[in-house]
Amino acid sequence: MALFQRIEAAVDAGIGRRRLGYALLALIIVYFLWFPNDTSQSNYAKTVFISGFFYAIMSSSWALLAGIAGQFSFGHMAFMGIGAYVAGLVARDGLAFLTAESISAVGAIFIGTLVAGLVGLVIGWLLLRLRSAYLALFTIAFSELFRIVMLTEYDYTGGSNGLSLRPLLQIADVDTARQVEYYLMFALLIVCLLALYWVSNSPIGLFLRAMREDEDAASALGVNVVRYKILVFVFTSMIVGLAGAIFYSDVGSERIIPEQLEILQMSLIIAYAVIGGMESLIGAAAGAFIARYLLEATRQVVITLPFGLTMADGSDAFVWEPGAWRYALFGLVMVLTLRFMRNGLLYPIITWFSGRGLVMKETVAKRESDEDHAGRLEVDNE
Amino acid sequence: MSEINLELNSIVMRFGGNQAVDHVSFSVIKPQLIGMIGPNGAGKTTLTNVMSGMLKPTNGTIYLNGRRIDGHPPYDVVRAGLGRTFQITRALGRMTVMENMMVPGLAIRPRARRADIEARAHEILDLLTIDHLTNELSRALSGGQRKLLELGRLLMLDPAVIILDEPFAGVHPRLQETIYSYIHRVHEDGKAIILISHNMGAVFELSQRLIVLNNGALIADGEPQAVKSDPAVIEAYLGEDED
Numbered sequence: 001m002a003l004f005q006r007i008e009a010a011v012d013a014g015i016g017r018r019r020l021g022y023a024l025l026a027l028i029i030v031y032f033l034w035f036p037n038d039t040s041q042s043n044y045a046k047t048v049f050i051s052g053f054f055y056a057i058m059s060s061s062w063a064l065l066a067g068i069a070g071q072f073s074f075g076h077m078a079f080m081g082i083g084a085y086v087a088g089l090v091a092r093d094g095l096a097f098l099t100a101e102s103i104s105a106v107g108a109i110f111i112g113t114l115v116a117g118l119v120g121l122v123i124g125w126l127l128l129r130l131r132s133a134y135l136a137l138f139t140i141a142f143s144e145l146f147r148i149v150m151l152t153e154y155d156y157t158g159g160s161n162g163l164s165l166r167p168l169l170q171i172a173d174v175d176t177a178r179q180v181e182y183y184l185m186f187a188l189l190i191v192c193l194l195a196l197y198w199v200s201n202s203p204i205g206l207f208l209r210a211m212r213e214d215e216d217a218a219s220a221l222g223v224n225v226v227r228y229k230i231l232v233f234v235f236t237s238m239i240v241g242l243a244g245a246i247f248y249s250d251v252g253s254e255r256i257i258p259e260q261l262e263i264l265q266m267s268l269i270i271a272y273a274v275i276g277g278m279e280s281l282i283g284a285a286a287g288a289f290i291a292r293y294l295l296e297a298t299r300q301v302v303i304t305l306p307f308g309l310t311m312a313d314g315s316d317a318f319v320w321e322p323g324a325w326r327y328a329l330f331g332l333v334m335v336l337t338l339r340f341m342r343n344g345l346l347y348p349i350i351t352w353f354s355g356r357g358l359v360m361k362e363t364v365a366k367r368e369s370d371e372d373h374a375g376r377l378e379v380d381n382e
Numbered sequence: 383m384s385e386i387n388l389e390l391n392s393i394v395m396r397f398g399g400n401q402a403v404d405h406v407s408f409s410v411i412k413p414q415l416i417g418m419i420g421p422n423g424a425g426k427t428t429l430t431n432v433m434s435g436m437l438k439p440t441n442g443t444i445y446l447n448g449r450r451i452d453g454h455p456p457y458d459v460v461r462a463g464l465g466r467t468f469q470i471t472r473a474l475g476r477m478t479v480m481e482n483m484m485v486p487g488l489a490i491r492p493r494a495r496r497a498d499i500e501a502r503a504h505e506i507l508d509l510l511t512i513d514h515l516t517n518e519l520s521r522a523l524s525g526g527q528r529k530l531l532e533l534g535r536l537l538m539l540d541p542a543v544i545i546l547d548e549p550f551a552g553v554h555p556r557l558q559e560t561i562y563s564y565i566h567r568v569h570e571d572g573k574a575i576i577l578i579s580h581n582m583g584a585v586f587e588l589s590q591r592l593i594v595l596n597n598g599a600l601i602a603d604g605e606p607q608a609v610k611s612d613p614a615v616i617e618a619y620l621g622e623d624e625d
Contacts, residue, residue: 203488210474210485217472219456220434220465221535222489226455 021353032186036179043178048296050252052289053185057192057243059272059288060281064196065236066270067278068205070212071229072132075123075139076240077266078146079116083241084165084248084256085150085157087112091166093156105166109245116241117234124233128226131215140263147261162257167250181251188246189285192239196281199235208232271334277344286346291330298326386447386542386574387411388464393442393452395428395598402428403439404598410543410574415565417589417606418578421618425598426578427469430545434466435459446543461490465541469548469578471528475521479512482520482531486538499538506534509567511560526557533564544568545576550584562588586610594618 011020036046058076066072091108094100103111123142130138150157157163169184171177199205207228210218219225248256259265269288276287301320310316337345388410395403403425410416420426431437433444435456444452446462454462474482483503484496491499507513510530515523520531529549536544549561565588569575576593579585585592585606592609594602596618602609609615 203484203492206477206481206485206488209477209481213474213476214472216436216456217468217474218485220436220460220468220472221486222457222460222539223485224455224457224489 056285060285063284069208078143080244084244087245112245117238120237124230162255277347417585420595463542473520
């Protein structure tokens, strides 16, 4: 602890926490940019990363919706699905006066994103009078409704076999294709995070947090709660609609299946955000990426036996397959996080780098030096 | 000095069979300090909720500076120039004191420079003696400080008419003094204040005009001394002990 405090003091006196944080962030970005060029990495590892980026977009956008705006929605995966399904359907069947052939993959993704936003508008409007548990129940119902329709209307949607979208990238060489897909998804994550941060740091972000704290009080303070509630639904729906349409356009996955829209999948998005830090966009994104990576990495654990020990079958390796247990372990982490670190496992780290703790310390010092205030507090507390 | 013309015409608010506000009419046409009193359940808070847009009246109209505001959402009423505090303070707990101040500042003046709004917030916090708590989360404030923060947020809105719902409830005498000076200062700035309080001493000391509600109906409206001796008021509210 003493060592940590010395390091802390050195950082504060030297580069400063915030700058150190930015430097680390830059290093992480450089690592991600370099990663696909590492010849020792398999295409499988790149696929895991691509999936990690996708889920990072899902979790961070959900963090804006639920953690910052307080709209605890279970409909996030459904909006993602709307983006993907609509992109797939318009590219296959056309749309009104547009023939299927005239709609490019990019056009289909655009239409999918737009429709996700429009549905977000309607759902946001329907949810205006609903709060907390009712909002959650409504969005669960909406999400299930959408999944069941996609499953049942198999003539159009392919049912449980899923729906193929028009491939966005058509690159014959598998290695090159994986590399381009990797960069595309990473770029999308960066763009989405920048957009989310822009909203969160703008006056809109302030109003959303005010609404989360107390919707009536925010309204009495002049915040147009109707506008911002709808806006946050439209904005996050469009982000996940876009991410879904791109990811399933053969970038991260070949087809969208209704199984992806199940409540379990939505719960995972929530779990990633909770573990990373629901009120921090970067925390939720990092939480999702790390969790996806660990969930993949723990599929099979091989421990080589030392001292020439062998198993009954003669092999020198003990193979443990925690695959069946990994979600249970993951659940345990979530339970412990909620009980002991409600702001997420990464939140203390992010707070430390932001320097917010320093400001709080100064405030406390000021308060303690204010005897008048201390006197008032004593009387107030009596 | 901003224009003031608040007009309530026969406001009725019913919840099922319960008539909480019963044909209440009055108007405010100058920067008066008005006390609104009445026993518990008289309809003061309901009327405040109706005036501030939190409730849509069953019947009746409200005009503020020529604009009809009844049934409009609270943010619209605030923008029209009527602001309020809550009986139980509603600080935005997990936001800092400064963020609490910035919300109304930016909501009302979206095109203003952030630095200007921040400077104004500092001025107000200084006036309310809580400037040293700028970066503190508002949930860490004491009950009295939260009351001051609520008053500060109202000043950020700069409304022409202010309704203060029980500003002295649960407040330590020294903080009460700060609230007193706040009320005087705001009144001198040319704003009309409707003060709802069970603290009769404060109401009689501060008010230039008194409105009395009982069972949802307005039973008296006039100068405090005249209202104090009104038999209907004595019977309904003050009881036998006039002093």
